[in-house]
Amino acid sequence: MNRELLDKLQDAAANGEVEKAAAATKEALAAGMDPIDIFENYLVPVMDQVGEKFGRLEIFLPDLMMAADVAKAVKEVIEPSIKDRATIGEGRSCVVLGTVMGDVHDIGKNMVSLLLEVNGFKVIDLGTNVPVFDFIKAAEKEQAQIIAMSSLLTTSMPYMAELIKALEETGKRKNWKVVVGGGPVSPEWAKSIGADGYGKDAREAVEVCRRLSVE
Amino acid sequence: MRSHTRLLTVLDRAENGPMLEEREFDQLVANTVRELTLKYGIKYNRQEAINLSDDLADRLFEAGMELATRVGVYCTSTHRRLIFSEAEIREALRFAPGELEIGSGLDRVIIKNRVPEDPRIPANTGGPYGTPLTEDLYTYIMQSYVQEPIIDAVVNGTFATIYGRPPKTHTPWEVLLAWREVELSKAAAQRAGRPGISLGCVENAVTEIGELSGTSYGGFTPVDWHHVCFTSELKTSYALLIKVAHLIQTGCIIHDFCNPIYGGYAGGAEGVAMVAVAGVILMAVVNMSTTHSICPTHPFFESDTAPEIVWAISASQQALNRNTHLLTTVMTSPVSGPGTESLLYEAATIATAATVSGTARIDGVRSGAGVCQDHVSGLEARFNAEISHAVAGMPREQANELIKEWQQHYVPLLDKKPVGQSFTEVYDLKTLRPKDHWQKIYDEVKERLFKQGVQFK
Numbered sequence: 287m288n289r290e291l292l293d294k295l296q297d298a299a300a301n302g303e304v305e306k307a308a309a310a311t312k313e314a315l316a317a318g319m320d321p322i323d324i325f326e327n328y329l330v331p332v333m334d335q336v337g338e339k340f341g342r343l344e345i346f347l348p349d350l351m352m353a354a355d356v357a358k359a360v361k362e363v364i365e366p367s368i369k370d371r372a373t374i375g376e377g378r379s380c381v382v383l384g385t386v387m388g389d390v391h392d393i394g395k396n397m398v399s400l401l402l403e404v405n406g407f408k409v410i411d412l413g414t415n416v417p418v419f420d421f422i423k424a425a426e427k428e429q430a431q432i433i434a435m436s437s438l439l440t441t442s443m444p445y446m447a448e449l450i451k452a453l454e455e456t457g458k459r460k461n462w463k464v465v466v467g468g469g470p471v472s473p474e475w476a477k478s479i480g481a482d483g484y485g486k487d488a489r490e491a492v493e494v495c496r497r498l499s500v501e
Numbered sequence: 502m503r504s505h506t507r508l509l510t511v512l513d514r515a516e517n518g519p520m521l522e523e524r525e526f527d528q529l530v531a532n533t534v535r536e537l538t539l540k541y542g543i544k545y546n547r548q549e550a551i552n553l554s555d556d557l558a559d560r561l562f563e564a565g566m567e568l569a570t571r572v573g574v575y576c577t578s579t580h581r582r583l584i585f586s587e588a589e590i591r592e593a594l595r596f597a598p599g600e601l602e603i604g605s606g607l608d609r610v611i612i613k614n615r616v617p618e619d620p621r622i623p624a625n626t627g628g629p630y631g632t633p634l635t636e637d638l639y640t641y642i643m644q645s646y647v648q649e650p651i652i653d654a655v656v657n658g659t660f661a662t663i664y665g666r667p668p669k670t671h672t673p674w675e676v677l678l679a680w681r682e683v684e685l686s687k688a689a690a691q692r693a694g695r696p697g698i699s700l701g702c703v704e705n706a707v708t709e710i711g712e713l714s715g716t717s718y719g720g721f722t723p724v725d726w727h728h729v730c731f732t733s734e735l736k737t738s739y740a741l742l743i744k745v746a747h748l749i750q751t752g753c754i755i756h757d758f759c760n761p762i763y764g765g766y767a768g769g770a771e772g773v774a775m776v777a778v779a780g781v782i783l784m785a786v787v788n789m790s791t792t793h794s795i796c797p798t799h800p801f802f803e804s805d806t807a808p809e810i811v812w813a814i815s816a817s818q819q820a821l822n823r824n825t826h827l828l829t830t831v832m833t834s835p836v837s838g839p840g841t842e843s844l845l846y847e848a849a850t851i852a853t854a855a856t857v858s859g860t861a862r863i864d865g866v867r868s869g870a871g872v873c874q875d876h877v878s879g880l881e882a883r884f885n886a887e888i889s890h891a892v893a894g895m896p897r898e899q900a901n902e903l904i905k906e907w908q909q910h911y912v913p914l915l916d917k918k919p920v921g922q923s924f925t926e927v928y929d930l931k932t933l934r935p936k937d938h939w940q941k942i943y944d945e946v947k948e949r950l951f952k953q954g955v956q957f958k
C-alpha cells in the first residue's frame with residue numbers, strides 16, 4: 287500500500303488540488319505502480335469516501351465539483367499508460383445525461399453527473415431542456431453505453447417515454463441502456479415505460495449505471 | 502407600475518454583460534458565498550431553531566447585498582451575467598411596492614410589508630402549489646382551499662393528465678394545460694362564492710408557452726399573481742424573461758420565487774440564507790416582481806422543514822424584513838401529507854418561523870413535497886394560516902422554544918416521507934368537508950398547541 291499516494295489523493299480531493307493529484311499520480315506511475323492499481327485501489331476508495339460524505343451532507347455540491355475535477359485529472363494521467371483500455375474502470379462507461387425537454391430543474395441531475403464523474407464514469411452532460419433526439423445524437427456521437435434522463439415534472443416525464451419509443455421505432459433500442467430518475471419518477475413508472483434502470487438518488491444512480499455497464 | 506420600468510435595461514444586460522461558462526458561474530457563487538460567510542461572520546447555531554439576533558440578520562443582509570452586486574444573475578441563454586451596481590439595486594428596492602392589492606371586486610385583499618415580531622397578521626395563501634392533481638378532482642380540490650375564509654388568495658395545482666393524455670410541456674398540450682387551469686380554477690372560485698379571489702398561476706406554465714397563452718383574453722387577469730422564478734442559484738433565461746416581458750406589457754402582478762438548495766452551490770445553512778437574501782433582492786430587480794418567495798429545499802427530503810433550512814428561512818426573512826419593505830413570502834413545503842400529524846407540526850414550524858421573522862405573506866401548504874398526486878387538502882392550508890394569525894406578535898424566543906418542541910414530532914420522519922392519504926381519503930366529495938379522522942387529528946394537534954401557548958383566534 288502506497289500510503290503517501292493515498293494521502294495525497296485524499297487531500298487533493300478534499301481541496302480541489304487538481305495539479306497536486308496529477309503530480310502524485312505521475313510520480314506513482316514513474317515509480318512503477320500499475321495504473322489499474324492506482325485507479326481501483328487508490329482513486330476509487332478516495333472517491334467512495336467523497337460520495338459517502340456527500341450522502342451524509344458533510345460536504346456539499348461545490349466540494350463534489352472539486353473532487354470530480356480531481357478524479358478527471360487522475361484518469362487523464364493514467365489513461366495513456368493503459369494498454370488494455372477495457373480493463374480500466376470496468377463497469378464505468380460513458381453516460382449521456384440531461385434533464386428532458388421543457389424542464390429546467392437541474393440540481394439533482396448535477397448531483398448525479400458529479401457523482402458519476404467522481405466514480406470514474408465519463409459523463410456527457412447535455413444540461414437542461416434537452417430534446418429527445420439530442421440525447422440520441424449525443425449518445426451516437428460519443429459512443430455512449432447509457433442514456434440517463436432526469437425529470438422533475440409530470441409534464442416533462444412523457445419525454446422519457448417518448449425517447450424509448452423513438453429508440454424502439456428506429457430499431458436502436460438495443461444500442462443503449464436507458465436510465466431515468468428525478469423527483470416524481472418512480473420505479474413503477476420507469477418499468478412501465480420500459481426503462482432499463484431507475485435510481486432514487488445520486489448514489490443509486492451510480493449503482494444502477496455500474497450494474498448496467500457490466501451487463 | 503413604477504417598479505416595472507427596468508425591462509430594457511434588463512434585456513440589454515442579458516445581451517451585453519460579461520460572459521462566463523455556467524459551471525464557472527456556479528463556482529463563482531460557491532466561492533463568493535464562502536468568502537462572505539467568513540467576512541460577515543454568519544454562523545448557524547444548531548442549538549436554536551430560528552435566528553434570534555438582529556445583528557446577525559443585519560450582517561446577513563449586507564452579505565446578501567454584496568453577493569448580489571458581485572455575482573449578479575446568470576442568463577443561461579446568453580451565457581452572460583446581468584450585473585447591477587449597489588446604487589441601482591438600492592434604488593430598485595426603494596421603489597418596490599410595500600403594499601399590494603390582489604384579487605378583484607369583493608374578493609380584493611391587501612398585502613402589507615411586516616417586520617420581525619410584528620403584531621399585524623400576515624396575508625395567507627393556500628393551494629396545492631403545483632402538485633399534480635387528477636383532472637376530475639381538480640375543481641373539488643381547489644374549492645377545498647377557496648372555501649376557507651382565512652385564505653386570502655389561492656395557488657393552483659397542476660394536471661396529472663390533460664383530457665386523459667400525457668401532459669407534455671413545450672408543446673400545444675401546454676396551451677391546453679394552461680386553459681384547463683384557467684377554466685377549472687375559476688370554476689372552483691365561483692363555486693366557493695369568491696369569484697374575484699386572486700389565483701396563483703400559471704402553474705402549468707412550465708415554459709413560457711403556458712404563461713403567455715393562459716394570460717391572454719378570457720384567461721388569467723392582471724390581479725391574479727403570476728409566477729416567474731430564478732433557477733438555482735441566481736440564474737435566469739430567455740424563457741423566464743419572456744414571461745417577465747409579457748407580464749409587464751400586460752400590467753400583471755409578478756410573483757417571484759427561488760429555491761436555494763441546501764448542500765448545493767450555496768453550501769450549508771449560512772449560504773442558503775445568504776443566497777435567499779441575494780435571490781430576493783435580484784429577483785426584485787430583474788423580474789420586477791412585487792411578491793418574493795423563497796422555499797429553500799433539502800436535496801434528499803425535498804422539503805423546507807429540515808432544521809438547517811428552518812433557521813435559514815428565519816435568518817433570511819429577518820434580514821430582508823428589517824432592511825427593506827419588500828413583500829416577502831415563505832412557502833410551507835413539508836414532506837408529510839394529509840391525514841398525518843407530522844404534516845401539522847411541519848406547517849406550524851414554517852408558519853411560525855416566517856411569521857415572527859416578519860414575512861408579509863405565508864404560503865402553502867405544498868404537502869408531500871408537492872409530488873404525490875392528490876395528496877393535498879384545504880385543511881392543512883387553513884391550519885397553516887391559523888398558526889400565522891395566532892403567532893403574529895409572538896417574541897422570537899418563545900417561537901424558538903415552541904419550534905424546537907414541534908420539530909421532535911417530525912424531524913425523525915423526514916426521510917420516511919409520510920405522504921399520508923389522498924384527497925378523496927381525507928375529504929368527503931359531496932360535502933367537501935374533511936372526513937372525521939382528518940378533522941380529529943387537526944382538532945387534537947390544535948388543542949395541544951393551544952395548551953403550549955399558541956393563541957388561536
Ligand code: B12
Pocket residue numbers: 388389390391392393394395397398434435436437438439440441465466467468469470484485486487488489490491629630631632633659660702703704705706707708728729730731732733734758759760762798799800801803867869870871872
Ligand atoms: C428546487 C425546485 C425548483 C427550482 C429548480 C432549481 C434548479 N436549478 O434545479 C426552481 C425554482 C427553478 C423551480 C421551478 C419550477 N418548478 Co420546481 N421544484 C423544485 C423542488 C422544490 C425541489 C427539486 C429539487 O431540486 N430537489 C432536490 C434534488 C437534489 O432532488 P432531485 O432533483 O429529485 O434529484 C435527486 C433524485 O431524484 C435523483 N435523480 C435526479 N435526476 C436523476 C436522473 C437519473 C438518471 C437518476 C438515476 C437519478 C436522478 O438524484 C438526485 C440526488 O439525490 C420540487 C419539489 C420536489 N418535491 O421535488 C419542485 C417541483 C419539481 N417544481 C414544480 C413546478 C411546477 C415548477 C414550475 C413549473 C413552477 C412554475 N409555474 O413556474 C417551475 C418550472 C420551471 C421549468 N421550466 O422547469 C413542481 C412539479 C409538479 C409536477 N406537475 O410535476 C414541483 C414538484 C413542486 C410543486 N408541487 O410545485 N423548481
